[in-house]
Amino acid sequence: MGWTPDFEQRAKNGDLTVGIIGLGYVGLPTAIGFHDAGFNVWGVDISERTVNMVKRGENPTGDPDVNDIIPSPDAVRWHITTSTAQAVSHCDVILVTVPTPVTEDLKPDLTYVKTAGRTIFESLERGSRTIVVLESTVYPGVTAQTWLPEVEELGLEMGVDVEIAYCPERFNPGDPAHGVRQVARVVGCSNSDIGAGLVALYSRLTTEDVRYVGKLEVAEAAKVIENVQRDINIALVNELARIFPELDVDVEDVLSAAATKWNFHRYTPGVGVGGHCIPVDPYYMMQRAADVGVPAELITAARAVNRTMPLHVAGVLNDILYEAGVPSGEAKILLLGWSYKAEVGDPRETPAEPLASALQSKNIAISAFDPHLRPEDFPAEIEVVEDIDSAEGYDLVVLVTAHQACLEIDWSGLAKRMNNPILYDGRRVLDLTKLENEGWQIHAVGRP
Ligand SMILES: NC(=O)c1ccc[n+]([C@@H]2O[C@H](COP(=O)([O-])OP(=O)(O)OC[C@H]3O[C@@H](n4cnc5c(N)ncnc54)[C@H](O)[C@@H]3O)[C@@H](O)[C@H]2O)c1
DSSP states (O other), rough: OOTTTHHHHHHHEEEEOEEEESSTHHHHHHHHHHHHHTEEEEOOOOOOOHHHHHTOOOOSSGGGGGGTOOOOOTTTEEEEEHHHHHHHHTTTEEOOOOOOBOOTOOOOHHHHHHHHHHHHHHOOTTTEEEEEEEEEEOOTTTHHHHHHHHHHHHTTTTTTTTTEEEOOOOOOOGGGGGGGTTOOOEOOOOHHHHHHHHHHHHHHSSSSSSEEEEHHHHHHHHHEEEEHHHHHHHHHHHHHHHHGGGTTOHHHHHHHHHSSSSSOOOOOOOOOSSSSSTTTTHHHHOOOOHHHHOHHHHHHHHHHHHHHHHHHHHHHHHHHHHHHHOOOOGEEEEOOOOOTTTTTOOOOOOOHHHHHHHTTTOOOOEEEEEETGGGGSSSSTTTOOOGGGOOOSSSSSOOOOOOOOTTTHHHHHHHHHHHHHHEEESSOOOOOHHHHHHTOOEETOOOO
């Protein structure tokens, strides 16, 4: 049925059918969230594996928060399919949560957004005024630039057959306090009535503020700069983590001292940033700035600092092994954690990968332990350690991901099974004094 003058009321009553295109880290919890909020839900994914798993109630993503909450296949308001065409005819609103990666040359790859839009628009019933909302992270202008030509080419009329809007997802996988039902939302749409209707809809999903912010580009830009800001903030402490050890000062001492001031924002350095957002989204903003001929120097510099952080750490680790007298051809390093962040089984854009590659290029053998990942999630060249209690013969252990399961290993037992009990805390979360007392030689990112 799509947009009707009583849309807002129908949204408030849960009397709408919501389609979700792309059942990944974002789409699946969104679909579950709308189902739990009382809506009729159609979930679509092109991956047969994903659809079959969701239909069986299994979690195809690495986000543990989705375990055990997928509606059962016989739930009457829950429909899962690989066919967008089948879903679209039932839906009043369709949310698009497909990937927005970058290409090998670090340019935005909008093919998923374009293809998903095209398939939806082709399947729309004329006159249905179905609302199609992009949730994927993009740069300002993408929704209109990518979808309007498709709409026009198919001879569809905006405001009659279809409406388009943008509402970015901001949830944090692996963080139950910031799930899809607990984050504030912003809605961008050229038609303020549709905006108000979508505010009513999303207000049923989340307990936090939902706000209509005006045109599409405002909401698109808001999302991308949220991640640009995080990249810049983290880049600053990562840069400081390179400078201060050279001054014989521990960056963590400096940051803790500075954080006593009321307006200092405390971030923690690490081996690098990863995942689908922070290392990707700034390239979207950089591309858009380049398109309009405006320099994005700060954003570009921050990206360079964070992108090269794993290489910097690899250099530091190589020096540590050299000073310990371990020839690189014989050195063995164990990485604790491989996912890009704690408590999530997601290896996308993980800094562990460039870190491992840089070390392997120096003939250092790399093993990794990550109980959140399956052996097939690791690159073939990595030796996967499944039982940390029998790991032995390493020269250096590096904490890459602060999973509880990595922090709580039997440290004194592992120290005894090492060739050289050298530890590098790549996340600044370990009690280094305690571990030193247990026999470890201690190093850490940003520590002299
Ligand atoms: N993962 C996060 O933490 C997060 C948070 C906020 C925003 N985002 C943004 O959300 C978007 C989705 O990210 P994600 O992490 O969920 O990606 P994902 O890769 O986990 O999921 C995307 C899903 O879309 C499916 N898909 C691709 N094309 C399709 C099509 N034409 N029709 C149906 N299904 C299709 C894929 O098979 C996949 O299952 C991205 O733009 C990302 O930047 C991600």
